[in-house]
Amino acid sequence: MTGINKLRLGVAMKIVKGKEYFVDDQSYKTCSIDQYVHDAALIWTKDVQRPVFDVWCHVLDHASKLGEALRRELYDDAGHEVGRVAVWLISFVAKLQDESKKGHDRLFNITTPLSEMIWNKYPNCCHTCYGHHIVLPRHRGKSVPDWAGELQRCDCMLRLADVEARSEKLTDEQKEWIRTERREYARQTMPTDRAVFSLDGLEEMFYGIFQPAIFALSVESIGFHFLEEIGEISQAMTGLYSFKDKYEAKQELYEARKLDLEGEIADAFSWLFAVSNKLREIFQLADRAWDRLYPDHRVPAQPRYGEAMWVSERIWAEYQASEGVFGCRDCHRPKCECDIYLVTSPPRRKSMLGS
Numbered sequence: 001m002t003g004i005n006k007l008r009l010g011v012a013m014k015i016v017k018g019k020e021y022f023v024d025d026q027s028y029k030t031c032s033i034d035q036y037v038h039d040a041a042l043i044w045t046k047d048v049q050r051p052v053f054d055v056w057c058h059v060l061d062h063a064s065k066l067g068e069a070l071r072r073e074l075y076d077d078a079g080h081e082v083g084r085v086a087v088w089l090i091s092f093v094a095k096l097q098d099e100s101k102k103g104h105d106r107l108f109n110i111t112t113p114l115s116e117m118i119w120n121k122y123p124n125c126c127h128t129c130y131g132h133h134i135v136l137p138r139h140r141g142k143s144v145p146d147w148a149g150e151l152q153r154c155d156c157m158l159r160l161a162d163v164e165a166r167s168e169k170l171t172d173e174q175k176e177w178i179r180t181e182r183r184e185y186a187r188q189t190m191p192t193d194r195a196v197f198s199l200d201g202l203e204e205m206f207y208g209i210f211q212p213a214i215f216a217l218s219v220e221s222i223g224f225h226f227l228e229e230i231g232e233i234s235q236a237m238t239g240l241y242s243f244k245d246k247y248e249a250k251q252e253l254y255e256a257r258k259l260d261l262e263g264e265i266a267d268a269f270s271w272l273f274a275v276s277n278k279l280r281e282i283f284q285l286a287d288r289a290w291d292r293l294y295p296d297h298r299v300p301a302q303p304r305y306g307e308a309m310w311v312s313e314r315i316w317a318e319y320q321a322s323e324g325v326f327g328c329r330d331c332h333r334p335k336c337e338c339d340i341y342l343v344t345s346p347p348r349r350k351s352m353l354g355s
Contacts, residue, residue: 021334024326036199037097043334044328063227066081067226087315110258110261110262115194118269121270128156129155154213199312206274210277225274
């Protein structure tokens, strides 16, 4: 790891069998999301053999299971799936950042750290509100406030019809204005304190921005929004290799579409944190109901389910390895030792297909 990358991720690492891990039982709530990406690449080394779409299919698998659990009101199962889909999304980002990819997988090379993908889209504010209140008025010659990096609570629920139809109302030029100015604003306000990008820090940030929507929307509606963003990542991925004709397949458009993919990944994390926030509200209500039903505590004390419903807590409940570091939830090792046989190499494919 280069000195620059160590500075970006931090230097408090735990050495386990010659490997440098950031996330352990003392730091899993404070490590940055980039440190989770770093460790995921060390844990699941067989992901190198997986095509990009293979890793993405696992994201889809757990996202669908999360959606099913929410539909069936199996909120405990949903809590487990929040942790699992979070880790597969993190592993997916690690795969995008893996420079050893070959063949057409190289089309999916992304170098932007996950924390910056998120901040570029959500620089402590709702990206839609930023465009509506700052960028578009500015381009119409109106005086607008300087947000100066301060969180602005989303008011999209007050103009929901306009927000839902914004894609049809905005021209391509206006969309590019908004993205360009928001990314510049994000660059200017990028926190120097990497604690902002811890899982808990991000979850708190998104709750601060979107609390009105999280309160107003049902957990099923939030879950459907999350699944919508997962679908839009799929669409953004196909856009990196699928063009109308050879004249459209230009480097400039390709690079713009990579930014689209980064933005959709940020959206998926935003709505995943919203699912977690909504589930925590549900569990906190259950905790308070228990206290009201049994105020004298004549029955055994019950666990506080609300306190355990954070993305960081759900990951750690599933993925704590035997050495006290982030690891595989199946073999419980900091480097996955599961006997997974991937039929991806030419000899294995020939053996499987018989030709």
